[in-house]
Amino acid sequence: MKISTKGRYALRVMVDLASREEGVYTPLRDVAERQGVTVKYLEQIIPLLHRAGYLKSFRGNAGGYRLSKAPANYTVGDILRTAEGSLAPIACLDAEENDCERREICCTLPFWTGLNKVINDYVDGVTLADLLEDWKAHSGDRYAI
Amino acid sequence: MKISTKGRYALRVMVDLASREEGVYTPLRDVAERQGVTVKYLEQIIPLLHRAGYLKSFRGNAGGYRLSKAPANYTVGDILRTAEGSLAPIACLDAEENDCERREICCTLPFWTGLNKVINDYVDGVTLADLLEDWKAHSGDRYAI
DNA sequence: CTATCATACCACTGGAATAGTAGGAATACA
DNA sequence: TGTATTCCTACTATTCCAGTGGTATGATAG
Ligand code: FES
Ligand code: FES
Numbered sequence: 015m016k017i018s019t020k021g022r023y024a025l026r027v028m029v030d031l032a033s034r035e036e037g038v039y040t041p042l043r044d045v046a047e048r049q050g051v052t053v054k055y056l057e058q059i060i061p062l063l064h065r066a067g068y069l070k071s072f073r074g075n076a077g078g079y080r081l082s083k084a085p086a087n088y089t090v091g092d093i094l095r096t097a098e099g100s101l102a103p104i105a106c107l108d109a110e111e112n113d114c115e116r117r118e119i120c121c122t123l124p125f126w127t128g129l130n131k132v133i134n135d136y137v138d139g140v141t142l143a144d145l146l147e148d149w150k151a152h153s154g155d156r157y158a159i
Numbered sequence: 160m161k162i163s164t165k166g167r168y169a170l171r172v173m174v175d176l177a178s179r180e181e182g183v184y185t186p187l188r189d190v191a192e193r194q195g196v197t198v199k200y201l202e203q204i205i206p207l208l209h210r211a212g213y214l215k216s217f218r219g220n221a222g223g224y225r226l227s228k229a230p231a232n233y234t235v236g237d238i239l240r241t242a243e244g245s246l247a248p249i250a251c252l253d254a255e256e257n258d259c260e261r262r263e264i265c266c267t268l269p270f271w272t273g274l275n276k277v278i279n280d281y282v283d284g285v286t287l288a289d290l291l292e293d294w295k296a297h298s299g300d301r302y303a304i
Numbered sequence: 305c306t307a308t309c310a311t312a313c314c315a316c317t318g319g320a321a322t323a324g325t326a327g328g329a330a331t332a333c334a
Numbered sequence: 335t336g337t338a339t340t341c342c343t344a345c346t347a348t349t350c351c352a353g354t355g356g357t358a359t360g361a362t363a364g
Contacts, residue, residue: 074360121294149266218340219332
């Protein structure tokens with residue numbers, strides 16, 4: 015029941031980019047350094063967010079990535095689902111071509127459905143802007159992403 | 160972000176046993192058949208619950224397992240944590256000897272802490288008795304665990 | 305115009321965890 | 335003695351995770 019590094023790093027990258035000046039392209043090297051991750055590994059995670067249209071890229075010297083929209087327009091849920099695939103705690107809840115035979119008689123399905131709901135409600139209720147604001151306010155002068 | 164088969168099967172086994180007459184020992188063979196899992200695999204999962212004191216066992220002919228306490232005394236959270244280890248969505252939250260260096264400066268930690276809370280609050284608020292009751296009421300005449 | 309450098313992009317590999325299988329020893333009862 | 339059960343240990347196959355090497359692209363300096 016753990017979120018993988020894909021999801022964790024994806025979220026940190028998005029917050030990192032959200033903290034940069036709007037419209038400016040930031041190279042992965044900078045993000046990797048601030049976040050304590052290798053550039054090579056980020057290069058594997060970023061495409062997930064890029065393909066989903068969350069980021070704009072620019073190749074070549076002085077290139078990099080930037081957010082496509084303002085931070086308030088990204089929910090953490092969208093980011094995590096994009097990076098992780100699905101946040102459903104069990105596969106039986108991922109409807110697509112995964113129709114579990116026990117659906118009708120399963121004694122635990124209602125419980126899992128409920129868990130799925132509280133998880134998704136929570137992650138969809140938080141935006142990048144929320145994270146950034148809370149964190150700026152909380153860390154005070156230590157603020158340095 | 161998936162619960163493994165350990166946790167899923169453990170929960171189903173517990174509900175299955177909770178549905179049996181109180182105090183009676185039920186052989187794994189019966190549970191396995193009802194739940195559509197092999198006895199051999201259940202034998203690997205049951206010890207987790209047994210060692211935690213949730214089950215009483217009886218060896219030999221006409222032996223089996225039964226719950227130690229009444230269904231209302233088991234929260235789903237306890238069962239899942241026993242089978243899965245920890246329900247924390249990221250390792251940084253498992254305090255023990257895992258003091259993440261980024262704790263103080265991490266922009267996503269408050270978010271994960273909140274997610275951890277909603278998950279644990281939910282799973283700790285449901286008992287085996289709740290599952291059993293809801294399910295009996297819902298499945299009506301198809302009730303046959 | 306060309307060499308160079310910094311960058312995004314693509315493909316691959318090793319290792320760990322998960323999910324399941326298998327054989328057999330110990331125990332209780334009839 | 336036979337049978338049905340828990341209990342113990344090891345094995346395998348597959349999937350997922352984490353990380354690395356190499357290529358294409360674009361700006362810029364000489
Ligand atoms: S096992 Fe698939 S719905 Fe419960
Ligand atoms: S990375 Fe460990 S607390 Fe955020």
